[in-house]
Amino acid sequence: MADTTNDNDIGSAMYELAGELFPICRSLTGYGVRSTLKRISLDLPGLRICEVPSGTSAFDWVVPPEWNIRDAYVLDPDGKKIIDFHVCNLHVVGYSVPVDTVLSLEELMPRLHSLPDQPDAIPYLTSYYKEDWGFCLSENQRSSLSPGQYRVRIDSTLENGHLTYGELLIPGESEEEIFVSTYVCHPSMANNELSGPVVTTYLAKWLLGLEKRRYSYRIVFIPETIGSIVYLSSNFEVMKERVVAGFNVTCVGDDRAYSFLPSRNGGTLADRVALHVLGHGVKEFVRYSYLDRGSDERQYCSPHVDLPVVSVMRSKYHVYPEYHTSKDDMSLISPAGLSGAYRVLRLCIECLERNEILDVLTKCEPQMGRRGLYPALSTKESTSTMAAMMDILAYADGTKDLIDLANIISRPMWTLLELINELKKHGLLKATCIERET
């Protein structure tokens, strides 16, 4: 389990994929999303790319017009191109309507956005649901602008079209599903959010490569918020019926921290497995509250939706200083950062695949000796493995699953699998029924 010999290779491959996708200007809708999904489908041929028309209703929302942009720039009074969309796509406020005009510096200023506290960073802004336009630039650049007339051009379209997302359904032995969601609507930023799509791509590749899967997998690459709402509006009933655990994959690229954000009420199978894996699989992690939420768990865990979805992250959105600026670039993430997140998420899935309620098959301790499971000569020393074996037999009473048992005896679940197989082989232990969150 969790054979990580090729983690370095996978880390590099994920980093390379992120680099390929980085320059694309993604947004809620449009060709940036489509070309991102097309690139991902090279790795995941089964990825179904779905188009939902503008104007489609989804719960309280309506799919917005499709936005595309070809070019955008600002020329200074001397005709010098001082802001250029092709240099950095964060320069344009997302969903900016087309503009072609000349303005005085005074008129231009309210259209310019910068971060006084981070004077050399370009902020990331959008105006999805109110028609507007604007440019983002560094505070340093903004304060260097001279009075005069500025030529401003945004060559964009905002028209009826589609919202695009990708969906990959991987069948398993059971109809019960593990749900994985990530988003593909951010322009050139790396941790938030190319790390999510690339780690999800490689998790899916690994799942597809497995000989057998207990669970089925539902994996989506969507635009944030409207995408998860649109997806839920079509799939909620079946997901509520089938999903036993879910992961919102975001901010999984840097190497500074591990973080956990629980489901709304906590305590679901997803919460339990993630806390077990983080508790035993990494040196330390930051444990957030659902009050700190800020990604698609806002939809997946909303009242009356309440899917068992958690976020296992590296440095969490909102928290790290480069968040939502041009500083969240390829230098912020790393092969090691990506592969660490990949390893933890894969371990969560491996634990879920193997988790089961266990029950002993005899009253009183079994006689280990006659099965060759116990040293015939009782000495003061007993090996750690023997202790774990006896502890499992002491607690496996048909009410506790393997995650519970591993927590009770303070050992990583993945170190117990072999001895549990051994105990089953000797007729001492059985799985009673697959746990189902209700």
Place this chain on the structure above:
Amino acid sequence: MADTTNDNDIGSAMYELAGELFPICRSLTGYGVRSTLKRISLDLPGLRICEVPSGTSAFDWVVPPEWNIRDAYVLDPDGKKIIDFHVCNLHVVGYSVPVDTVLSLEELMPRLHSLPDQPDAIPYLTSYYKEDWGFCLSENQRSSLSPGQYRVRIDSTLENGHLTYGELLIPGESEEEIFVSTYVCHPSMANNELSGPVVTTYLAKWLLGLEKRRYSYRIVFIPETIGSIVYLSSNFEVMKERVVAGFNVTCVGDDRAYSFLPSRNGGTLADRVALHVLGHGVKEFVRYSYLDRGSDERQYCSPHVDLPVVSVMRSKYHVYPEYHTSKDDMSLISPAGLSGAYRVLRLCIECLERNEILDVLTKCEPQMGRRGLYPALSTKESTSTMAAMMDILAYADGTKDLIDLANIISRPMWTLLELINELKKHGLLKATCIERET
């Protein structure tokens, strides 16, 4: 809510009322109680003054004879009046039988009560249920008495009569009731207990002035212990059916502390609202256990009665040094002390009036922008109000009342009312049903 612009005025008015009532010699029964209730009914015209005959049974108790006193004094061997009931009514042990005799100092001594540890304070003592008589005086005075013959006179009556209490029922939209109880059986002491009756009087005045009330109110001014037992013996069934929360109003006059004493098993609506209001409405408060009980919650929370009654106090009985002595006088309480308690108790009631279980009306987050509830331009900053609004929508799932929600998001409930109205107005939130303690 909790418009406290005239708190100073109310504080002064309450202090003035306490001053008026202070000289009256109250006891379990008798004209002191009657004249106190008569004065209160000037402020509360609807106050019903009830008389229960001596000898009436009430659970394990019997209403005692009525006690009245006109005069009492001790003359020293020189004929000098050294103890005078008209100077301080604490000088006479409450319920003392009539006496008119001459005693040697030696014979007198066992009838005299003082506090060696508080040598200049006159203690407050009673002998309600055993016929007895005695005088209380300061330790300083007691130790200065010279040998000789003392003339002793207590001009009291202890005869069949009535126990008197006041009851005010204020109707509301619902038959469900909030219960407020205070006691009117203490002679000239201020914090314990004129503060309770005056604060209760002004809470009742405020309630009567409200345009509408969701709850009905049951407010009683009774003698402690026997009064609450007598009242419960007639009203228990209806109170058990109707009372959703209750407050025992005592020791609410000084300015040194806020205190909380829970119901017997804790966790009732009264406990929850009082802890929320004290937790968010005052700088700090002392949290007692029900083991520290000592007032009428002893009856209201007794086994099989178990009404949801708590005490929200300033300095608690038993705890402050002036308790049950002549030092608990008008200088111990203050307009600020009284109005602080009034404010907190009124806030408890206001929170109860507005408390309700909330539920969202859509799956997933609603689209705030198209309702003008969300800034169309998403920036790194979001206002605190917006955050509270989104948090309410994230947690209001039909199982949590507003007190729960306010606790979850760590904000005073009263700061959320406006935004909740806003959310309801926009069809995003509804109240599901009025919470009922069971």
Place this chain on the structure above:
Amino acid sequence: MADTTNDNDIGSAMYELAGELFPICRSLTGYGVRSTLKRISLDLPGLRICEVPSGTSAFDWVVPPEWNIRDAYVLDPDGKKIIDFHVCNLHVVGYSVPVDTVLSLEELMPRLHSLPDQPDAIPYLTSYYKEDWGFCLSENQRSSLSPGQYRVRIDSTLENGHLTYGELLIPGESEEEIFVSTYVCHPSMANNELSGPVVTTYLAKWLLGLEKRRYSYRIVFIPETIGSIVYLSSNFEVMKERVVAGFNVTCVGDDRAYSFLPSRNGGTLADRVALHVLGHGVKEFVRYSYLDRGSDERQYCSPHVDLPVVSVMRSKYHVYPEYHTSKDDMSLISPAGLSGAYRVLRLCIECLERNEILDVLTKCEPQMGRRGLYPALSTKESTSTMAAMMDILAYADGTKDLIDLANIISRPMWTLLELINELKKHGLLKATCIERET
């Protein structure tokens, strides 16, 4: 209750009995167990000595052959008897098969067991379920052995026979039982384990001497592990039906600590009474987890057996340095050590005998004064007893037993019995029903 005036006498008597039993070479089976039980039956004439044939099945186990030993020694190359079973019976690995041979030192070495970290202690080893033989000796002695030929002799038998245990059933008013288990399979070691049998013997003597017992008692003296498994295999159904609390009596002889090991899931009546008695009856105690288990609770609390059995110990097995060595001798235990454990276990039983759910018989506080239970003159002082009485009346609501009530008011249960009798006598309190663990 717990009249301990003769604790010193009982301590000495127990220590004397331990001294008598110490030289006997006990094992899982054989004449050592029989003569131990015979000696105990001098104190407990009703003790039934039961024989279970070798080969009998018991859950996953089979009763092993009976082992007896007459002599065993090692002669060094000079013919000197350097290891002698009659000097210390720990020298022979328990259940060693017969041997009579000559070996070189090199051949002998693997048959010798010592403790490098405790160079002057002889370890205690057994090989119950794999036919084997060996000697135990001190590391000092082992390292002093010179090359040469060693004569080795073990004059033992390992043949079909019986497993022997003792059972004492003491009837009470109820069929519900308190279960006490201890083990008689250890050769010459004192804390683990002669302390258990001698303390159990004296607890049984005391129980037999009682005029009446509410509960019936099931007391067993068995070999560890196989004995409890054999006993459970015949008695499980009736024990599951009847046993309300049980104690595994082991390591109750030294004077260094008190310890507690809970039942598997905790919270049973046995856990509750033991924690109450240890919490109020000794200065401090070590609280172990069921993960630290190691005696017959492994069987009694195993999944689907789950009897309410705990261990109240002095220094726990595995933990003290002399454990399972020749250093666990008569100097390690003491009359005071034994009588301390006896006192605590007896107090547990006394509390169980008196425990009951209590309920008040009136609504509101009763009028204590007219019953002579309350000082008629109310002063600032109230006695501690009065406070306890009022607290009991305030909390006894038909849902809490006396252990709960004592815990709530932070007083030892045994200090409340008299006042509870008083309250019952006055018709203020009644027992509702005998608590039954389910």
